[in-house]
Amino acid sequence: MSEGVDEAGWDVEPGDEIESIVQAVGRLLKVCREAAGMTVPELAEAMGYGEDMIRKIERGARIPRPEFLDKADTLLKAQGHLRAFMEDMRKARYPKKVRELAELEGRAIDVLLYSTLHIHGLLQTEEYARAMFGVHRPAHSPDVLEAGVAARTARQSIFERTPMPELSFVQEQVTLERPVGGAVVLRRQLEHLLEVAERPNVEFQVMPTGRWDHPGLNGPIELLRFADGTAIGRSDGAFNGRPIQDPRQLRVLELRYGIIRAQALPPEESLAFIEQALGEL
Known part of the structure; x- marks a missing residue:
């Protein structure tokens, strides 16, 4: 128990x-x-x-x-x-899978992330993360919930690493509009996104809902590249959702991610979109 x-x-x-x-x-x-x-x-x-x-x-x-x-x-x-x-x-105290993911993120020199349903974990505020864990069913016990929140926020030490990794985030528009945790939590989350996006090693983009003809409709994409030239990737819509390291399979995800970045709003317009969303809350 x-x-x-x-x-x-x-x-x-x-x-x-x-x-x-x-x-x-x-x-x-x-x-x-x-x-x-x-x-x-x-x-x-x-x-x-x-x-x-x-x-x-x-x-x-x-x-x-x-x-x-x-x-x-x-x-x-x-x-x-x-x-x-x-x-x-x-x-x-963090789950094994979280420790393994944190270790990979800690070694990566390039991190490419496309999210479809919610703000990516590396970008979540503590309040947003707690709300996300809180809607899990069956419900988490209090200690599991708090451990999950702590583990997720601890991974954000990636932003303080030296040398700094290059980080690219593409978020579907709906993830910036869905009031996870309520309007106050969403407001703080959007403000946090603006703060993170100002970092010199971070590129943040929004994929407008009206852009339906891009290769991200099958689900999120994660790509991590390492200093030795190797990489690891995962996508719900490719290779049965399992992590991949084969160069030929990685090229598929890299192609898809490249198209997604090209079709998303440029960084400047993406930040303007967040500011507009804040003004409407």
Whole structure:
């Protein structure tokens, strides 16, 4: 069963590669607890968590929250040894697929993205992302929802990378008009898009709804190119929606994306469209 958002962390997915580091953190917690002369019940009471939760963390079955490690480090006088794993545990709580995607985006030098139904995750504000996760059915539990939001916003560190990757976004017009989360959330989202689009390495374009004769009607397209000349791509409307790396298949997606960019509004007109949409809210 899923735990609430006020619990110490998240369960480890069986077979996940992060299992070994979570187990190492658990062993370290146990060593620090024993060195401090505390029993599991005593630590649980001092930390404000259940005894079962502490035992699960110590045996590596539970991913501790960074805040848990911070508090435990102070309480057990661990001299920063537990705090040293806070960032690892922050990343570990994200689903495996999200971590893999973040790793790819972290290596890419060119990122080409076409979105059809909603604002792309790399462009979403926290409020917009929370609204998107909130409409999922069956509904996410609170901790899964918050972990999803945190993972999505964490991927946006791509905008702070050095050297900067080149980022191209094409959004269907409807994604800028659909009031996900309500008018206030949409307003903040559009304002955020204007801020992001001002970055020197970002090109943002809008595909008008009236443009029906372009190759993006079958679904979104994602293309990531890397410094070694390799690339990976995916499109719901090609190759059964699976990720592809074959150069011949990648050329198909590159051709489609090139046509989409050519038929979308130029960047200047796209920003003017967003400003107009803001004025109508």
